[in-house]
Amino acid sequence: MSYQTMNGKLILERRREFAGSRKRRDFRFALLIFLWVVLLVKPVMAGAANKLPPLEPYRTSTPPVIDGRLDDQVWTQASNESGFLTWRPDYGKKMSERTVVYYAYDQENMYFAFRCFDSEPSRIKASVTSRDNIIQDDWVCLNIDTFYDQQSLYAFYVNPLGIQADSRYEEGQEDYTVDVVWYSAGRIDDQGYTIEVRIPFKSIRYRHKEPVQMGIIFERNLSRYSQSGTFPPLDPDRGLDFLTTTRPLIFRDIKHYTLLEVLPAATYGQNSLAEEGELVRHKAEPAVGLTAKYGLTSQLIMDATINPDFSQVESDAGQVDFNLRYALYYPEKRPFFLEGREKFTLAATETGTPLEAAVHTRNIIDPFLGFKLIGKVAPRDTLAALYAMDELAPEAGTEYAHFSIVRYKHALRDDSFIGGLWTGRFEGSGYNAVGGLDGHFRLSPSSYLAFHALYSGTRVSGEVDRTGGQALGVQFSYQTRDRVFQASLHDLGKDFQTETGYLTRNGLTRLKVGYMPKFYPKSKLFLRLDLLFHSINIRDKFSGLYETYESFDLRLNLPRSTVLMAGARYQTEVFLDQRFGRSGLRLVASSQFTKSLQVTARYNYGLKIRYLASPYQGRGSDALLGLTYLPAEKLHFGLSLTYSDFYRSSDGLKEYEYTILRSENTYQFNRYLFFRAIFEYNSFRRQLMTDLLASFTYIPGTVVHIGYGSLYEKLEWNEETGTYDPAERFLETRRSFFFKVSYLWRL
Helix, strand or coil, rough: CHHHHHHHHHHHHHHHHHHHHHHHHHHHHHHHHHHHHHHHHHCCCCCCCCCCCCCCCCCCCCCCCCCCCCCCCCCCCCCEECCCEECCCCCCCEEECCEEEEEEEEECCCEEEEEEECCHHHCCCCCCCCCCCCCEEEEEEEEECCCCCCCCEEEEEEHHHHHEEEEEEECCCCEEECCCCCEEEEEEEEEEEEEECCCCCCCCCCCCCCEEEEEEEEEEHHHHHHHEECCCCCCCCCCCCCCCCCCEEEEECCCCCCCCEEEEEEEEEEEEECCEEEECCCCCCCEEEEEEEEEEECCCCEEEECCCCCCCCCCCCCCCCCCCCCCCCCCCCCCCHHHHHHCCCCCCCCCCEEECCCHHHHHCCCCEEEEEEEEECCCCEEEEEEEEEECHHHHCCCCCEEEEEEEEEEECCCCCEEEEEEEEECCEEEEEEEEEEEEEEEEEEEEEEEEEEEEEEEEEECCCEEEEEEEEEEEEEEEEEEEEEEEEEEEECCCCCCCCEEECCCCEEEEEEEEEECCCCCCCCEEEEEEEEEEEEEEECHHHHEEEEEEEEEEEEEEEEEEEEEEEEEEEEEECCCEECCCCCEEEEEECCCCCCECCCCCCCCEEEEEECCCCEEEEEEEEEEEEEEEEHHHHHHHEEEEEEEEECCCCCCCEEEEEEEEEEEECCCCEEEEEEEEEEEEEEEEEEEEEEEEEEEEEEEEEEEEEEEEEEEEEEEECCEEEEEEEEEEEEEEEEEEEEEEEEEE
């Protein structure tokens, strides 16, 4: 080897060493800044905002008829409020249209009515649709903290035609999968629209004391103005802090229930699979199950179920499932797991963090038996526990896997809390268990600090050795009208594992800093302008290499719920001890063009990684286009296109192209009954899926579902070879039919 070659190699090695040391210095410097922000900020526990006198609902002996008409006598006597101010796009402005809300109660129910004035009633956005599908409409909402402990909220949404959506909000996350039994009606008239709501006390959890004190925020959304407002108004210095802004609501001498619900369900399923080119009908699968709910107190509820129907009513929307580093995330849709699942939310986690969820019940595949206990065990103490016996496939070597989850939270001042979590999955002699603490502390009206500290222990069935690792996270957040700042630090050990949660990656230290200043131009077109800066630095513990992510985005908020965003990123990623480029550009747009047409589009172009045993660099596009068209109040057409491709950097050759075209078409006969047809074509898998559903839901739990689905693949049976070969025509390879009926008895 020549001297010049040796000298060049030495220079290159020294440059690499310098670059590595600079990365380490940069990372340590960023870490010191983060710790300075978190630890040196004055740790003042924020008191509640201006203490306002409680709202006193009118007690009525003649309940209103819930028909959407405000002609009942109770509304002439009921207490009312009208001081709504905006929080979107800006805080503290008078709303474009006036709102009056009335509130009353009797021994068994709380009642609310809204008179929502509108100068152009023909432009009100509303449709007759399925439950939880109204967020793009005009709507009103009741945000109720039933324990008035500033830890969680029920949210009851109603659109101008009386269609419902409901959710549970806790630790910064809103979960729309929960379904509460309540009643609503709405009507559009020449002044705007009116809404009536009845919420039975037995449908919600609240403190067993006299009087009962809850917290409430009334909310209204005006779709065409891109405007939302509340009473009481949100404090600009607190940002979107609903939990600590609720107004006290007092109920006296109401009935405290010993809740008892029984939910029998019967299902019938018939499947056919292709065998030697022909569909062969398999044995039918009828089943009867029973679920019961018992209120140990008005605030602590026990659920039990045996042989339940844990299937979903319709299939998950298709996602690109090729060339992935992590398993896909599918949301929970099964009824038994939905109520109370927000209690398992872990502090200092969010979408994009390595440990996105400590509890993800889709890991429980086919339960035979289940128990839940959720509620208050003391005025400031919440307990949530879950046990499920999951049936395994015969080849697993054991009949069941046992899941057990326990969550405890102690509320502190404002929305602060300290909590503990334990999860376990046991199969034969093997197990995975995770335990630890988390907390959320309000530092000031605008800021909070959250953390979690977990440790996992894992042993594979049949083996003696045990592995273990830590998952540590801390997050600081500051939010006001004018700016949002967030910093988080996460550290996961190489052997940290969870079989009850959703973990994308372990063996890393990750520092993220994000900053978003907000500007409010004096313009009717540009309602708000946001600048988004993000910086993420990761040290991969397996290789010792560093990753970086630096991004900038410009986001414009316009009328008609229109959002336009463009941005760029510089990014590297470590995979199998190699560092690859991931830099690129992105565009995002969404708009409610008219009352009938909504459009969403996302496009990303940049460098990619081919995730193989011998990975290599590439480039490509990822895109999503979604259209929703409502030609009539009861008719909904949805069309979405998902696209991804990959070109090798070495020679520019296209390696794959993946397209999913999905059409979802619904006729909503009324609020209870709909007919839906879904067609989904996957060009990469060469598959066509059909999913037909007729669904009747009187109240959550009292349902009738009839479904039929087929899977077609571009295959043909080869008699000579006894195999399926690629073909240009579709062959039906799977067919299924199911029927489900259940009835909720509330005793």
